[in-house]
Amino acid sequence: MLKQLSTSTLFCAIRAYSNAAGKIKARKYVLTKYFQGEPKKSDFRIFEEELPEIKDGEILTEAEYLSVDPYMRAYMIGYKLPTDMIGGQVAKIIASRNDQYPVGKYVAGSFGWRTHTICNPKSSPYLGFMPITLLPDMSPHPISLGLGVLGMPGNTAYFGVKEILYPKAGETIAITGAAGAVGSHVGQIGKILGCRVIGFAGTDEKCEYLQELGFDHAFNYKTANIKTALREGAPNRIDCYFDNVGGEISSTIMGHMNKYGRVAVCGSISSYNDTALPKVTILQPSIVFKELKVEGFLVNRWLDRWDEGIKANMNWLQEGKIKYQEKVYNGFDNMVEALVGILRGENTGKAVVKVK
Template structure:
């Protein structure tokens, strides 16, 4: 009788008391983006979720991510299609003994309020693998979408594996005040490098220098890029972490040292353009300086995902990493938050608090 009662109580705790079927809301893309994303490109659809099967959990989204790649990637999907994206979600019901109610998962669940999945067999094809959050201590769980998640791992693996900086070298970063760029610069300083960033406002540049420890930061909208490079990089550039593409990238690459390394993370300067803008030719510098350029997507390192999270969590605990979050509010504001991100409203990571 005691064993039976204990088994009943465990099952009750696992299922969390959620009764009946749950209705989820999700964003469905119905038109390809022309210029900036618009609310009329989407429909918000309500769907009734089935009962949980053995091994499955039901999650409720707490924070949704908005990232530049979302603007670029949707052209590859056949319409209508569910909107992609990562989220931090709380487990509110469970029929999987390894995933208790009240714990948090991250994954590429898309722009939706509730999700049913089996974490043990879930599709890992998204940029954000399904992960049970470790203990973040006093830090907010939203960081699993920022420095302790996909952007943090993008910075960690992209810089260390692609650019491979050595102490004393000079790293230049475009999009330097964003979630990835601001993190790359701080890791560069931890590794003993000179770090120079380009951002879109004087306020962002001041933040990079005074708060994050960049050696120099320049406003690419108001300054002369070549003059900024001469001032900020007296020994020229050894590593370039490229988040934006365009003419500024050509200028930086032409200012690099022999055997320089270039990591191509994104091209946000062109995401809202219907025709790709032209930029100055790179081949002369690539050949004469024997530069190495490599594009990457962070899920290349899915099998080492926790390595990046643990390294960043350690640096955060030691006070070597700082962060900012731009928090939007409300599931209805997903499109506005993506537009704001693409306009450069954010310093650090942009997330949406669902409630």
Template sequence: MTVLIRSLYSLLRNTHVASQRSYWTNMVKAKAYIYHKRFEGFPKETDLKLVEEELPPLSRGEFLAEAVYLSVDPYMRAYARTLPTGNTFIGQQIARIVESKNKDFPVGKYVVASFGWRTHTISNGVHNPSGTLPITLLPDFQGLPESLGLGVLGMPGNTAYFGFLELCRPKAGETVVVSGAAGAVGSHVGQIAKIKGCTVIGIAGSDEKCKWITHELGFDHAINYKTQDVEQALQELAPKGIDCYFDNVGGEISSTVLSQMNLFGRVSVCGAISGYNDEKPKAAVLQPYIVMKQLQIEGFMVYRWLDRWLEGVNQNLKWIQEGKLKYREKVTEGFGNMFYAFTDMLKGGNLGKAIVKV
């Protein structure tokens, strides 16, 4: 009997040791892009460094998330000026929970999180208050792709929803101009403006983009700023002036739009992509238009509406289901193509939302 007990103990011990050895030899290795060198002008591939990290076992309250979709957005280039080097480059991702010791984040669920450009992340689910969105379980999109949590049903969608409706306060019959109109946010804003009964003019950088926003998304007019005189085109398309302007680009285009706005026009400033790669952005002279036309201009960060986040997601979802809101994604395959997807987006190579599928 004693021999049998010893044999069983030895078997159990060896099995435990073997399982531990197997666990440690199969520890998760994460790939990550490190912000290696500060961008000077247009980003270069050598500015980022792809590394491999071995992740430790989970502690109580933690979970392991594996990236499925990663986002590339214009704001990343703007924020890069203030980012410390040596850290994982910034960005949101949709990740699947593959291991968990946190009951609020069970295995198999998806999270939306600002984990940056990395394949695997260990998290305790606690929000880092450094200007990022909270880590949340992906809402039920009722059969729509999970990737929309990075686009029309995520941060860009809410940027369009709150940034346009709260700051521009559009009224039926008004004329709205959107710059960067074929991007994730601009294409969304124009459609909301149409839902609200406005005449919408989009400014984009190619004939393909102009055709997409007018033929598929319902914009009334489109201007190709690379081949057309924006000032003259606006005078022809908006002879009674412009009431609302959603600004994604800044620079000369925005100066031209502001010069043709109506008295008490409203301007929502979302971004200034035209100057993101300039070390010393050129200052546009806007004050005469602002004063003489008594314009209301307000910049914003979408984080101010965190307490209403699901309101925007649910309304955008409803509009999609009703056929009032359309979207497009440009999907780049492979984590190793993150930099390509990022720079392609900065060059305007995307229609709608640019994402990377791991």
């Protein structure tokens, strides 16, 4: 009898909270102008919308950490304006009418730049690069890792290495954008698999960090001669290249690859803010004569295997084989500054915005 009373009381409390949800106002970023050069605050407007009562199967979440990622700069051109800003977030469930998603738990999802969200985790389509995922207990690590090594960047590294590069022990992997959320993770996976790993980053401090992570060599691409760096760091040439930046450095690296090398093209951050694509040395001679396999990819190709990547990265994290660093910005009103910051290379590791 006591158990029935407790369950009934709990359901009433949840229903009362869900009714109150109609009075909750979510704040959200709406893109009203396409980016010209760097993103600007004037490209956005912040709107408020009143949320309805949650229905059976739905949850109400409150954002705690929002993600800023380079792809956001490139992808918004594909949306008709005005449009809600895309992006992932880690959010706390504050009301629920779904037994599998209880109040107090955390989820990660592509909810965009907004403070509160109502969704049905099982019937909602995948909006972006991650499914709605109930996050495991990450203690003693911060819950924000659901946007980093235990989220979309971690899975990008995991599946990009495993399914595109498929490196063998003893091979050499080169990584550009190596100090970012994805690149730093790719390098560590490479070392776990027994590979030689060299990385390129934009400051000496970032290069020092990469060496702390176990990279065999790290070079500041702004000050190093790339051809000389490749001869030093990869005397037996490159077998696998994880490309995050594009540009001339990618042409140079691909010219230093071994026959039958594999290239995973993850991004092109070097040109995201450019109004016209830069001219670089053509890649076709290297691709043809070295018989390279070059494949671009989006991580949502593996949405049906999402948990596989999270579990693998969680195991490596718990075993001490994976390390991470976060750049934390503060305040929902500072989302644009955070996005601009990562496009300028301010971050080492994953950049997130703490909402409050």
